[in-house]
Amino acid sequence: MLVVAALGGNALLRRGEPMTAEAQRANAARAAVALAGLVRAGHDLVVTHGNGPQVGLLALQGAAYRPDAPDPLDLLGAETEGMIGYLIEQELENALGHDRPVAALLTQVLVDPADPAFARPTKPVGPVYAEAEAKRLATARGWTVAPDGASWRRVVPSPKPVEIPDLQVIRLLLAQGVVVICAGGGGIPVVRRVDGSLSGIEAVIDKDHASALLARNLGADALLMLTDVDGVQDAFGTPAARRIPRLTAAEAQRMALPAGSMGPKVAAGLAFVAAGGRLAGIGRLEDAGAILIGAAGTAISG
Numbered sequence: 001m002l003v004v005a006a007l008g009g010n011a012l013l014r015r016g017e018p019m020t021a022e023a024q025r026a027n028a029a030r031a032a033v034a035l036a037g038l039v040r041a042g043h044d045l046v047v048t049h050g051n052g053p054q055v056g057l058l059a060l061q062g063a064a065y066r067p068d069a070p071d072p073l074d075l076l077g078a079e080t081e082g083m084i085g086y087l088i089e090q091e092l093e094n095a096l097g098h099d100r101p102v103a104a105l106l107t108q109v110l111v112d113p114a115d116p117a118f119a120r121p122t123k124p125v126g127p128v129y130a131e132a133e134a135k136r137l138a139t140a141r142g143w144t145v146a147p148d149g150a151s152w153r154r155v156v157p158s159p160k161p162v163e164i165p166d167l168q169v170i171r172l173l174l175a176q177g178v179v180v181i182c183a184g185g186g187g188i189p190v191v192r193r194v195d196g197s198l199s200g201i202e203a204v205i206d207k208d209h210a211s212a213l214l215a216r217n218l219g220a221d222a223l224l225m226l227t228d229v230d231g232v233q234d235a236f237g238t239p240a241a242r243r244i245p246r247l248t249a250a251e252a253q254r255m256a257l258p259a260g261s262m263g264p265k266v267a268a269g270l271a272f273v274a275a276g277g278r279l280a281g282i283g284r285l286e287d288a289g290a291i292l293i294g295a296a297g298t299a300i301s302g
Contacts, residue, residue: 032094048210089104
């Protein structure tokens with residue numbers, strides 16, 4: 001099978017962990033073990049990943065260095081895609097014993113500049129704050145902030161992905177047996193000018209929606225959205241929480257799924273299976289192989 005595996009930001013940098021190179025490399029190595037298991041099982045693999053914590057940290061660093069001219073989000077997205085892609089590439093090569101080629105590709109993803117998401121920022125980026133600190137920073141820096149669990153974070157526009165201009169390159173790599181790491185952080189957000197040329201735009205694309213678009217365009221058999229929880233949960237965050245093994249579109253519509261976490265994953269999974277995908281699954285990174293055979297996580301159906 002051709003599997004697109006989307007690594008959530010929390011699978012690469014767990015909540016409460018310091019955003020250090022050491023922590024991120026250790027988590028990339030842990031991710032590589034699970035991903036290598038899919039390759040060894042005979043599957044072709046495309047890996048995507050989140051970048052919310054990393055792109056927010058880079059934005060903070062840039063604002064401290066050049067408060068009057070911070071780098072735009074498309075450049076920060078490219079930087080994080082390269083950094084995280086490098087870590088995953090190297091650790092996956094190590095986990096596979098260097099017997100399968102692995103390549104990380106900086107990937108542009110086209111969005112619509114008229115997307116209403118530009119007027120309603122929802123994508124959490126950067127570190128978590130207490131409410132008072134988050135609101136102080138919002139006033140001082142012109143941010144939009146919103147609750148994220150028990151904490152608060154900066155939120156930025158998250159337009160829907162429309163097209164992946166680099167799709168042909170990804171197909172060429174897959175045809176040569178390469179494990180491809182691409183569309184990191186949802187890809188680098190770009191728009192098409194009147195003359196057909198591309199230009200970056202200030203946004204962070206949701207990684208799950210970009211992964212679903214990628215999986216559909218590649219004709220992938222499975223889309224796995226891997227995170228730090230065991231699947232979609234009923235009564236999430238309460239002592240009565242339980243994993244939902246299978247979730248239909250009708251059932252999902254009756255659930256209050258957070259827009260900043262599980263909501264996009266379920267929506268992306270539904271879009272993938274509605275377009276003909278065989279399997280969309282959500283669950284723990286270490287359960288990737290089990291999710292693929294229906295023994296763990298949450299399977300999404302139309």
